[in-house]
Amino acid sequence: MKRYLSILFLLIPLVCISQNKMLDSLENLISNYKTQDTNYVNLRIKYAARKMFLTPADTTWTTYNNKTLELSQKLNYPKGIGISYNNLGIVKHYFLSDPLKGLEYYQQAYDVFEKEPKFQKYVIGVLTNIGLIYLEQQEYTKALKSFKTLLHNPENKSKYTTEFYIGNVYGEQKKLDSSIYYYKKALVGAELNKRPIFIANIKTNLGVVQTNAGFLEDGLLNTQESLDIIETHNIEGLRVTAYTNAAEVYLQNNNIEKAQYYASNSLKLSEGINSLSTKNSALATLANVYAQKGDYKNALTNYKEHIVLRDSLINADRKLEISRKEIQFKADKDKAIAQVEIERQKSIKNASIIGGAGLVLAAIIGFILYRRKRDAVSKSKEAEFNAKVSDTELKALRSQMNPHFIFNSLNSIGDYILKNDTQSASDYLSKFAKLMRLTLENSEKKEILLSEDISLLRTYMDIERKRFNNTFTYNIIVDEGLDEDNILVPPMILQPFIENSIIHGLSHKENSGVLTISFKAKNDMLICSVDDNGIGRKSSATNKANTENKSMGMAITKSRIEIINKLKNTNGNIEIIDKTKGTRIDVSLPMQFAY
Known part of the structure; x- marks a missing residue:
């Protein structure tokens, strides 16, 4: 059966680790703040950035981020609007296992950030999250292209995170040498920047890949170190992923009891936070554990649940809908750009009318030529759109199994x-x-x-x-x-x-x-x-x-x-x-x- 590497839930480009005292201090500041201005919005954003990943099971995050979004919109504060959209995307995508809704929010965040150069540092994070949807839906070529483009982006100040995601893609493609190479590069950057969450997450995935590549001792060492970091820093948002990976590593090291312990606990935790992808991995590992123990009845039960859940996570309709949303977003964006250009041309035409009849005639001819060109481009884009939809529908039909x-x-x-x-x-x-x-x-x-x-x-x-x-x-x-x-x-x-x-x-x-x-x-x-x-x-x-x-x-x-x-x-x-x-x-x- 295919083994899926767990993907990092900490996809918030704005996250940094804070002590409980800082969180308590921020919470008090927010509670006592009297004016709903941009500083108040920034305090709410800072609190969410530090707390969301530590409490992924908290069901109030959607309401919290929606309130921040409403305040930002009232204040006409683009930074607050874009970050709120991105945070809502994270909640939907990772905490509630709804990548379709998550993609909508990410695209709205991208639409806000790309308009101003000063927001380019936030664009990196949003595009990373969109790339990870491709990875989750097994669109490996698209995911790799996105991450390698980000890796060479001069605005990307945390390239070790992008290297980590590239390691994930190669791990899914079973290109284990390349996966290990990028994980080790990412680990160097995470350690230099003293980022315990990233260090723990890199080590847990590196442990699985090293184990699958036959480096059992190295894999076991990185797995244990990851678990130790999680315990030391109480990183609850990573515990499910690390337990699932630990179960796989211990299983391949023939430590059946520890494998069963971590797989069972991962399954319990994943149900608590509604994490379907980690639940799917835990069920697959438990099926292997029971098969190794000779308990074929429980092995079959867990395998059946894994098959049903896997097919619901990566089904043809979801892939088709994600592709449609991606294509429609690009089409809407092109349409908006074309509309701006039309308005510009109208302004030029009006100015030309004032200038004289000869210039009016020239402007009209120019506008007609432009419109013809625009219509030709529009038809070309429509044909490209239809071809891509047909291709996506064909993928969806191919992937159906009775x-x-x-x-x-x-x-x-x-x-x-x-x-x-x-x-x-x-x-x-x-x-x-x-x-x-x-x-x-x-x-x-x-x-x-x-x-x-x-x-x-x-x-x-x-x-x-x-x-x-x-x-x-x-x-x-x-x-x-x-x-x-x-x-x-x-x-x-x-x-x-x-x-x-x-x-x-x-x-x-x-x-x-x-x-x-x-x-x-x-x-x-x-x-x-x-x-x-x-x-x-x-x-x-x-x-x-x-x-x-x-x-x-x-x-x-x-x-x-x-x-x-x-x-x-x-x-x-x-x-x-x-x-x-x-x-x-x-x-x-x-x-x-x-x-």
């Missing part, structure tokens, strides 16, 4: 465990885990090699054969003229049809069924066929079970092909042929080569 198949597979594993058939359970779980891993990895890709897709389909059909007690066999045929390692296809494009053939055709057949998957070239098109000798569509129509899923699978694949046709200007299609015994599906795709 939940009934997932839970049927997990229940089958559970049945083997209850029957004490550990060998079958292990074999089934191994194939299932491989399929899930490959499906998630490929959901981000537009195309994969035909050989990779065949391997995916083979694993999927092996699982289904085992689930249906080997009541059918399958063949995969590739024409001799096709090079599997050079042809590109959309990932798992045939999976819904194969699933329909197995469930609606072959599973109802009295004797053994045969499923044939074939690939051939025809008129610059790749013909992908799914052929079964099942009971056929007419007989299957009388069986109402899974009708909705069958329709959904067909609809999703049709949508994928329609979007591919739109993006590539091709004529891919789906053809259904009813045979005397069984059904054949022909999917026509444009022939594409890797090189």
